[in-house]
Amino acid sequence: MSITEIRQQIDRIDRDIVRLLQQRAHLAMRAANLKRTVGMPIRDQGRENAVLAKVTRIHGPMSGDAIREIFEVIIRKTREMEAHAPTEG
Numbered sequence: 848m849s850i851t852e853i854r855q856q857i858d859r860i861d862r863d864i865v866r867l868l869q870q871r872a873h874l875a876m877r878a879a880n881l882k883r884t885v886g887m888p889i890r891d892q893g894r895e896n897a898v899l900a901k902v903t904r905i906h907g908p909m910s911g912d913a914i915r916e917i918f919e920v921i922i923r924k925t926r927e928m929e930a931h932a933p934t935e936g
Contacts, residue, residue, distance in 0.1 A: 879929035
């Protein structure tokens, strides 16, 4: 496989990652609206801890610590987005 082919595959994966992050964001906004409706706080530390524990158990060439750092950013940015999400009407 050539460097060009490898880069093309990486580019496809990057597009998939962005698409999946956007899907996750849409779901998080729906969750934020439901939380507001029932009076739940936006942040659920127990849920965040469970997500971090789950993703760090997935093994591959990237370390669990690296995956944890990435997901900490995803969770923080999602929480910020949820806090500012408009209510559905």
